[in-house]
Amino acid sequence: METLIIMLIGILVAVATYLILSRNIIRIILGTAVFSHAVHLLILTMGDLKQGNVPLLKEADAPYADALPQALILTAIVISFAVTAFILVLAYRTYQDVGTDDLDKLRGAKDE
Amino acid sequence: MFSVNLVILIPFIVAALLPFTYRRFKKTHLGWFVLIVPIALFVILARLIPSVASGKTYVHTYEWIPTLDFNFTTYLDGLSMIFALLITGVGSLVILYSIFYLSSKESLQHFYCYLLLFMGAMLGVVFSDNLMVLYVFWELTSVSSFLLIAFWNHRQASRFGAQKAMLITVSGGIAMLVGFIMLHTMTGSFSIREIISSMSEFSDHALFMPAMILVLLGAFTKSAQFPFHIWLPDAMEAPTPVSAYLHSATMVKAGIYLVARFTPVFGADEVWFWVVSVVGMITLFWGSFNAVRQTDLKALLAFSTISQLGLIMSLLGLGSIALQFGYSADSVLYTQATFAALFHLINHSTFKGALFMVVGILDHELGTRDVRRLGGLMTFMPFTFTVALIGSLSMAGLPPFNGFLSKEMFFAATVHIMEVDIFSLPSLGIIFPVVAWIASVFTFVYCAVIVFKAFLGNPQPEKLDKPIHEAPIGMLISPMILATLVVGIFFFPNLLGQYILQPAMSSVYPTFGEAVDLTPKVSAWHGVNPELLMTIGVIIVGAILFKFLKFWKPIYGLFSSRFTFNALYSNLLASSVSKSNTITKFYMNGLLRHYLIYIFVFFIVTVGGYLFYSRAFSFDISTNASFRVYEVCLVAIMAVAAMSMLFARSRMTATLLNGVLGYSIAIFFVIFRAPDLALTQLVVESVTTALFLLAFSHLPDWEKEKLPKGTKVVNGIISIAVGLVVVLVGLSVVDFNQFEPISSYFEDAYELAGGANIVNAILGDFRGFDTMLEVVVLFIAGLGVYSMIKLRTKKEDENIED
Known part of the structure; x- marks a missing residue:
C-alpha cells in the first residue's frame, strides 16, 4: 500500500511541478494546490498506513494509528487553504490593475 | 564594588x-546634558x-x-588607563566645544546618540580582555564613525x-577577527592576558605569522x-568636533592601542x-609630505x-626590539621608544585636538578653511591665534611645548636603533633617523x-563671506584647555x-620586572646631543x-x-x-519560472545527488x-485526474479535476484512520473549488499555452525528475x-x-x-484578501508608487 501511495505522490508532484512552471497564473495556483495534496499524503504515509485503530481513545482500542502526522496535516490543510485563497485574490487584483495573467508580462519595473 | 564593565555600559x-x-531639552542645548557622561566617567577613572x-x-x-569562551571581561591596567582618560577627557572637551559649534536646529539627538555610542564602543575596545568582545566593540567604533x-x-x-x-x-577588522581566531586556535584562549602569558611556547607555530599579519592589518x-x-x-x-575626537584623538589610535597591546604577544619576532x-x-x-600641498586646513590636519600616527606606530615598532633581547641594561634603552610613543600619543591628542578646534572655529566663524582665502587673522582673532600658534609649534617640535619633548625622544630612539646589530647591512639602520628627520622637516x-x-x-576680507571676528568664548574654552595642557606637560x-x-610601560613589557627602570626622566635640556642637532637642522x-x-x-x-x-580604491x-x-541581472531576470527552476534544480541536485552519493x-x-x-481504483483515478489536468482545455475542467x-x-483519509482529516479536507476542498469558480468570473479564460517546444521539454524533464526524487526518498524513508x-x-x-x-x-x-500561530496566518491571509479587494488608491493618487 505504501509503495503504491508513494508512486501516486510522485505523479502528483511531477504534475504540480509542471503546472507551477507554466506562465498562466491560474495553472500556477492549481499547481500549488496539487502540491499540497501530495505533501499531505506524503506526511501521512511516513507515519505508516493502516496500522492500528482510529486515534480516538474512548471509541477504539489500542493500538492506535499515529496521531502526530494527522495533527500536522490538519494544520497544513488549513494553511494551504489560506495560501490558495490569498494567491487567488492576488491574481484577481493583479488582473484588475495590470490587465494580464501572464507572468512573463509581469516582470516588474525595469530600473530596480 | 567598582566595575569597569559599568563604565563601558553607561554611554x-x-x-x-x-x-x-x-x-524635554527644548530650551537648553542637548549637549549640556550629554556632557555629564564623559565628565563623570573621567572623574571615576581619574580617581x-x-x-x-x-x-x-x-x-x-x-x-x-562561557561554553565558547566568550566572556565580557574587562581589564583596567596602565595602557587602557591612558586611552580611557583620552577618550573621556577629550570627549568632555569635544562635547563642550560642540555645544557652541552645532546649532540647536541640527538633529542633535542623532549626533549625541552616535557620539555616545562611539564613546562606549571605544571604551569597550580598550577595556576588553576577551578578543571576541574587543572585536565587537572595534567594529562598533567603525559603525559609529560611519554614522558620524x-x-x-x-x-x-x-x-x-x-x-x-x-x-x-x-x-581590516574582519582580517583582525581571523587573526584572533588563529590566536585562539594556537593558545586555546580568547583572553589577552592568558595569550600573553602562554605565547612564548607558540612562536614556531604555523599560524603565528599569519595571525600577526592579520592582526596588524586590522591595526593599520x-x-x-x-x-x-x-x-x-x-x-x-x-x-x-567629530574629526577632532574620532579622527585625531581616539578612534584612529585604536590601531596604536592594538599594536601596543599585542607587542608582548608578537613583539619578540x-x-x-x-x-x-x-x-x-x-x-x-x-603623510607629512602630502600635508604640505593641502590648501584646505582640515585636509592638512588630516x-x-x-x-x-605613523610616528607613533614606528616608535612602537622600534620599542618592540627590546623584547628580542630580553631584559638587560641595553634593552631598557630601546624600551624608551615605546615610552616616547605613549608620551607622543598623549601630546598629539592635546595639540592636534586644539588645532582641529581652531580650524573648526575658522570654518564656523568665517565660512572657509581654505588658506588661500585666509590671512592676517592674528589681529582680529587673538585668542584663536594663540591656540593655533601653541598647537602648531608643538606639532613642529619646538620648545616650550610638549611636542618638543616627544619629538626629541623620537629622534633619540631612531639614533639608538642604529646601534642595534641585528641588521644584515650595518648601514641600513641609518634609514630610520634620516626618514624621521626628512619627515620632521615637512x-x-x-x-x-x-x-x-x-x-x-x-x-x-573680500574673499570671505562673513566679517572677520573673534569666536565666542564658549568655543574657545576647550581649545584653550588643551593649549594649557600642551604647555603644562612641557x-x-x-x-x-x-x-x-609608567604603569602603561609595564603593560607593554610585562616580563621586564620593575616599571620604574623603564621610565626615563624626561627633561627639556640634556646637553648638545644628536637629537638636539637634528631639531636645529629641522628648524x-x-x-x-x-x-x-x-x-x-x-x-x-x-x-x-x-x-x-585613491584611484585604485x-x-x-x-x-x-x-x-x-x-x-545579478543575469540570473535575477524577473521571470518567476526561472526562479522556480533554480529551486527545483537545487532540490534535484542536492537531495537526489546525496541520495545517490550516500547509497x-x-x-x-x-x-x-x-x-x-x-x-487501487482510487489511486488510478487520482493518477488519471492529475495527469488530465495537464491537458485540460478549460480552466473549469482543471479546477474540477483538482x-x-x-x-x-478525503476518502484516503477515511481509509487511513484519520476521520478529522477527512472532514476538514471535505470542507476545505468544497470551499476552495467554490473560490476558484468565483475568481474565474473576474479572470480571463486561459488560452492554450503557447510555449516553445524546448521549454516544454525542459519543464517536463524537471517535473519528472522532481517526482522521481520524491518517490525515491519516500521509498527509502518509509x-x-x-x-x-x-x-x-x-x-x-x-490523562x-x-x-x-x-x-x-x-x-x-x-x-x-x-x-495559535496558524490562526494568525489565517487572520493575516484574511486581512490580505480583504485589503486587496476593498482598498484601492484613489484615481488622483494613481502615481503614488512612482
Whole structure:
C-alpha cells in the first residue's frame, strides 16, 4: 500500500511541478494546490498506513494509528487553504490593475 | 564594588535613552546634558590613577557565553588607563566645544546618540580582555564613525567619505577577527592576558605569522597607516568636533592601542619589528609630505594626523626590539621608544585636538578653511591665534611645548636603533633617523603654513563671506584647555611619566620586572646631543623650504592622479559594483519560472545527488500494509485526474479535476484512520473549488499555452525528475526505524490533556502554540484578501508608487 501511495505522490508532484512552471497564473495556483495534496499524503504515509485503530481513545482500542502526522496535516490543510485563497485574490487584483495573467508580462519595473 | 564593565555600559545606556528624552531639552542645548557622561566617567577613572600607578589592575568578568569562551571581561591596567582618560577627557572637551559649534536646529539627538555610542564602543575596545568582545566593540567604533562622518548626509561627499572609511576599516577588522581566531586556535584562549602569558611556547607555530599579519592589518586600517591612509582625508567631511575626537584623538589610535597591546604577544619576532616600524616610517613621511600641498586646513590636519600616527606606530615598532633581547641594561634603552610613543600619543591628542578646534572655529566663524582665502587673522582673532600658534609649534617640535619633548625622544630612539646589530647591512639602520628627520622637516613646513598663511600676512576680507571676528568664548574654552595642557606637560613631563606612562610601560613589557627602570626622566635640556642637532637642522631647513615653497611646490604635480591609492580604491569599488550588477541581472531576470527552476534544480541536485552519493536508497515491499481493489481504483483515478489536468482545455475542467483529487484524498483519509482529516479536507476542498469558480468570473479564460517546444521539454524533464526524487526518498524513508517513534507519548492524551481525541488534543493542547500561530496566518491571509479587494488608491493618487 505504501509503495503504491508513494508512486501516486510522485505523479502528483511531477504534475504540480509542471503546472507551477507554466506562465498562466491560474495553472500556477492549481499547481500549488496539487502540491499540497501530495505533501499531505506524503506526511501521512511516513507515519505508516493502516496500522492500528482510529486515534480516538474512548471509541477504539489500542493500538492506535499515529496521531502526530494527522495533527500536522490538519494544520497544513488549513494553511494551504489560506495560501490558495490569498494567491487567488492576488491574481484577481493583479488582473484588475495590470490587465494580464501572464507572468512573463509581469516582470516588474525595469530600473530596480 | 567598582566595575569597569559599568563604565563601558553607561554611554550606551544614555545613548539608548536619548531618542526618548531629547524632547524635554527644548530650551537648553542637548549637549549640556550629554556632557555629564564623559565628565563623570573621567572623574571615576581619574580617581583610580594613583592605585593603577602603584601597579594595581582591575579585572572584572561577566560570563556571556562561557561554553565558547566568550566572556565580557574587562581589564583596567596602565595602557587602557591612558586611552580611557583620552577618550573621556577629550570627549568632555569635544562635547563642550560642540555645544557652541552645532546649532540647536541640527538633529542633535542623532549626533549625541552616535557620539555616545562611539564613546562606549571605544571604551569597550580598550577595556576588553576577551578578543571576541574587543572585536565587537572595534567594529562598533567603525559603525559609529560611519554614522558620524555621514552626519550631514545630504552632502554627497559625506556619504562617500563615510562609505570609504567603513569599507576600509571594516575589512581590516574582519582580517583582525581571523587573526584572533588563529590566536585562539594556537593558545586555546580568547583572553589577552592568558595569550600573553602562554605565547612564548607558540612562536614556531604555523599560524603565528599569519595571525600577526592579520592582526596588524586590522591595526593599520584603523590607524590609517600607509597604504590604508586614504580614508582619513575623506572622513574630514564629518563635523569638526567629530574629526577632532574620532579622527585625531581616539578612534584612529585604536590601531596604536592594538599594536601596543599585542607587542608582548608578537613583539619578540623580528618581522613584527620590521613591519610595524617600516610601515610607520613610510606613513610618517608620506603623510607629512602630502600635508604640505593641502590648501584646505582640515585636509592638512588630516594628513598631519596620518603622519603623526605613523610616528607613533614606528616608535612602537622600534620599542618592540627590546623584547628580542630580553631584559638587560641595553634593552631598557630601546624600551624608551615605546615610552616616547605613549608620551607622543598623549601630546598629539592635546595639540592636534586644539588645532582641529581652531580650524573648526575658522570654518564656523568665517565660512572657509581654505588658506588661500585666509590671512592676517592674528589681529582680529587673538585668542584663536594663540591656540593655533601653541598647537602648531608643538606639532613642529619646538620648545616650550610638549611636542618638543616627544619629538626629541623620537629622534633619540631612531639614533639608538642604529646601534642595534641585528641588521644584515650595518648601514641600513641609518634609514630610520634620516626618514624621521626628512619627515620632521615637512612637518615643520606645514605647521608654518598654518601659522603664516592663515594668521599672519595681509587680511583678505573680500574673499570671505562673513566679517572677520573673534569666536565666542564658549568655543574657545576647550581649545584653550588643551593649549594649557600642551604647555603644562612641557614643564611637568615627569608627573605624567610617573603616574600615567609608567604603569602603561609595564603593560607593554610585562616580563621586564620593575616599571620604574623603564621610565626615563624626561627633561627639556640634556646637553648638545644628536637629537638636539637634528631639531636645529629641522628648524633651519624647514624655514628655508617654507620660504621657497612656491618654487618647489610644482613637484607635487609630478604625481599622476591616475596611479594613486585613491584611484585604485575608486576603480575597485566601481568595477565590483558593475560586475555584481551584471551577474545579478543575469540570473535575477524577473521571470518567476526561472526562479522556480533554480529551486527545483537545487532540490534535484542536492537531495537526489546525496541520495545517490550516500547509497541511502532502500526499498522493501514486505513491510507494506495490504491493499484492496477499491483502493487501487482510487489511486488510478487520482493518477488519471492529475495527469488530465495537464491537458485540460478549460480552466473549469482543471479546477474540477483538482476537486477530484481533493475528494479522493478525503476518502484516503477515511481509509487511513484519520476521520478529522477527512472532514476538514471535505470542507476545505468544497470551499476552495467554490473560490476558484468565483475568481474565474473576474479572470480571463486561459488560452492554450503557447510555449516553445524546448521549454516544454525542459519543464517536463524537471517535473519528472522532481517526482522521481520524491518517490525515491519516500521509498527509502518509509521504513526508517532507527529512532523510537514519539507518538506513544500522545496516547496518554486523556490523562495529560483531558482529551479523548488524540489529534484534537495535540492541536489544542500539546502544540497549542502552533495552532495559535496558524490562526494568525489565517487572520493575516484574511486581512490580505480583504485589503486587496476593498482598498484601492484613489484615481488622483494613481502615481503614488512612482
